[in-house]
Amino acid sequence: MSEAWEKAERALSDTFGFSGFLPGQEPAIRAILEGHDALVVMPTGGGKSMCYQLPALVRDGLTVVVSPLIALMKDQVDALVARGVRATAINSTLAETEMAARLAAMGRGDYRLVYIAPERFRSERFVRALAPVRIGLFALDEAHCISQWGHDFRPDYLRIREALASFGRPQIVALTATATPDVRGDITAQLGLGVDGRSPPRVFVSGFARPNLVLGVRRVGGREDKLAFIHAAAGKLGAGIVYCATRKNVERVAGELGPEAIAYHGGMADGDRKTAQETFMKAARPLVVATNAFGMGIDRPDLRFVIHHDIPGSLEAYYQEAGRAGRDGATAFCDLLFNYADVRTQEFFLDGANPSPDTIRGVYAVLAAKCAHAPAELAAKDIAGRLPDKVNDMAVSTAIVVLERAGVIRRTYGQDSRVAAFDVTRPAVMAKDLPLDFAALLRKRRRDEQRLARMVAYAGPGRCRHRFILDYFGDTTSDPSCSSCDTCSGRSAPPRPVLPEFARVSAPRAAPSAPEPAPDPEDEGPFDERVFAALKAWRQRTASAHGRLPAYCVYTDRTLRDLARRLPADAAALGRVHGVGPAKLARFGAETLDIVRAHRPA
Template sequence: MENLATHSIDTPHGVLKEVFGYSDFRDGQLDVIQACLDGRDSLVLLPTGGGKSLCYQVPALLLPGTCIVVSPLISLMQDQVAQLKALGVSAEFINNSIDRAQQQAIYQRLHQGEIKLLYVAPEKVLQSEFIERLSHLKLGLFAIDEAHCVSHWGHDFRPHYCRLHELKQRFATVPMMALTATADLATRSDIVTQLGLHTPFIHTGSFDRPNIRYTIEEKFKPLSQLMRYLRTQKGQSGIVYCSSRKRVDDISEKLVEAGFNAAAYHAGMTNEQRQFVQNAFARDDIQIVVATVAFGMGINKSNVRYVLHYDIPKSIEAYYQETGRAGRDGLAAEAIMYFDPADIGRVKRFFEDIEDEHRRRVEEQRFNSMASFASAQTCRRQILLNYFSEYQREPCGNCDICLNPPKRFDGTLVAQQALSCIYRAEQRFGLGYIVDVLRGANTARIRDNQHHTLSTYGIGKEHSNEYWLSILRQLIHHGLVAQDITQGAALRLTEGARSVLRGEYALQLAQPRLEAKHVYQDKLAQFNYDKKLFAKLRSLRKELADQDDVPPYVVFSDKTLAEMAQLLPTSDSEFLKVSGVGFTKLSKYGAPFMQLIRNYLDTD
């Protein structure tokens, strides 16, 4: 290896460069690290992909003793430990996936001071036997990951998290760092109280993920919409979230039949099945995972290029965290949601089963905010950031509203046609039936009801089924039509419909968007890189990852490969200038990658 300028490994910047391969901290990271090194408790709020892990991993390597990381999911522990080991860091996890002999070996190394970071589940860390072991160790830090789970008002409350204050009581002098990507003001305050944090340093980073493009499409024929979109994402990794296990199974089966490299994931599958899918997805052997929210916090994969919600989530917090699994590497990514306003009533019925009245009101209010977000005609990112108390004055320029602003038109005539049709059909039928009448469909049901004789039969045949669905949904939004859920969602006119039918004012409606306008994004456009070389580097990365039995992103991220394809490093000093390359990665992987680049340049 060449003579290289060395960094002091006893400073945060030295650890950042030599171990992790980055030259600069992101905003706020160094402040959090310094507070921890000063022995202070802290609460860290950073978006998914915003660099939360470095906030505790860097001080863990600088402080004497071991850092105990409390993490809620086995898969998340495994991913993070694999990444740390690839960097040359002594890290381990203890959970049900390893046998007793392996646990004992880890305990022995732990007591010998050989492990810097130990990942454990909240259930494990609270066992009296485990706490007794901790009492005999030199501890540097407690890091509580996914800390919103500690709050009753968080969107993913977990009872065992509530007892984590016992760690603070037992080890009062050990600093505790709570980290989360999603917490409103009430949840933040509750985290501090529940964990017993003592005058914590609080860092709230920007919730903005400018690399994610937010798009909401009206749901017409969602399976067709999904397949049409997936065909534009060939070779990319993505997640499709659905509201039920049945829908997950149905959609994943249809995608596989259509030739997509997809698999299902939900809590009804065995642990072995779920683990297989998660590992295959992490290793780029499966490109699309169709999942319930059970496929959640364990996603540490950096190159997820899109997250698509087939159904509306129950809160903005859940939506934000799930969409945040896209583009963790900072490269361009998309968050798409299919939205049918009728889903609002269906979701709200779930809240009726919540016995605690206060809890039910909180959940209903959170869903109301989600429904408003989905229905909005203003910049999606502004609404998201405002929800998390981060005011943004200007529209973002990277959401469906900004890129393809809604067009308004005088919808009085089409509204009168639709309202009249509902009235003449005696207000006894739902959306689909009314659309069929308007379009002049020749169905047995229409003939049996003699509705082919109505004056409104076929009056709107020049418009598509999707067009009329959109118009009727807007009339519901405007309060001119109501859906009677006690009568099979039959459409009924409200008092407000009378003035529209009389033509007493002009009704402005949004021009229906019958096809989503997806503007192609080169996900690596920020790099002036050699695409052919990038493809070869990806193939080499996959080969080396398979040899080491780790996911490809543990070797190098797409962003790092793109920078290699831009800078063309062929020496150790040049290779170390690539973001994400530290000394361990250089010694482990540098030679084959540099040889590939040399060979490519020689034949180019």
């Protein structure tokens, strides 16, 4: 173990350029290197990915990372490759020839890490290709997606346990930013952690205290106040994300904010989403208006604000999204624009995520009739149209998941793993005799209602917002002291005049003021602005020259500040700068030193 740990510490410095671990990382990585299954719960920005990336460089065998979003894979693979790590991704965007080439390279042992989407487990061909590969570690990112109690349950995650048996049941690490105790228990059960003679998994819950995030709730009267606040924040603070509850709100808010706002939601074409993602990663001060489809796994560390235009359905969702701000350690602002009328939208979603027993039975009856002789392709809206009562498509989709999980229907997929046909498990049963635990489904609804109630309670006055979050997630390791929420700091600013740009829609009322930027706590002293500006311009040119490489993969803003502060004169001094390891020293060192020498004070 000591030898493995020494290798890990060297890799942390040499490959990633870090001199130490973030809170909670070291004990989790030690447990993984010792061979234990682990469940790691850290908030967004807490450094979860290091818990499997570092062991992947030390341990023998391939590390397989299951990741739910293609954008997440791309960003992490790009960052690893930029550091000299052999990594790749396998997902539905690849052409058949490229897919075959990567599978063959994986079989030869050419990669240390391979990122895959959970949808890959629909493909028997893929499972067969992976079966003979020696897997040293199986990492399940966004592990709350496997839990029926989680806020983002995804049926494809249920295929993972069966696939693990085909791979010889390798060591597992499950990682999530949003697991309450109930969800943690369900993740453990769904993955079979601690069964078949294995010791119980090591569970690590830490890092939920993010004192650099200034948390606030702004009571607003309506959309005019919201737009004025967002516009003011974007003008003052820099790069940020505005989250909306619906696609309709995304398009409306982005349109009203003007051409600089980037819209993103799951209903957009793949190409449009990809363009939005790349613009967000490369622009100096992007403003993205999005649903929760945007941001999972996004690794842009310099976001200065996250604003929730609408209240989310749970604190899990809220803190995961808010936590995307300030990942560089500098001050960032997270504001919830709260109006009780917005709660009704979440109540609608709650109904869709928890269909009634009659709806579930009705969906089964439709499928049993349609699939009596052969599998049939049916969209949720087609099924909804055949039900006796009006039911929204979301409730139908959820009912299908419930039936599939119970084993009474199944989906079959074509060659591309995207087109699904439904079939009924034989022998079919009467709808009234479905083997479903409706009491458990009712308990799930009650839990969802409680989660929404806690989210609304968070928006209320009188309690420290950081302490509220720590208590909710059961984080007993973090320091509860707070000076960075509106309750504890008194950041309830007086109303300010409405900005002229919004006078035409909101002149009768005053808008809540946007937060003022705060000093960067990571700055240990002043830095040379001229050198910093030159380095930033060079970084953008370098990233563009490398195709679609995000600028932060060259150097983060924190590294640029440290460079402009230290003004290294040689390679040895450059290697001591935060975020500069041997890989980046070899790749960018000479150019970096040239920029510093050319622009440093005489």
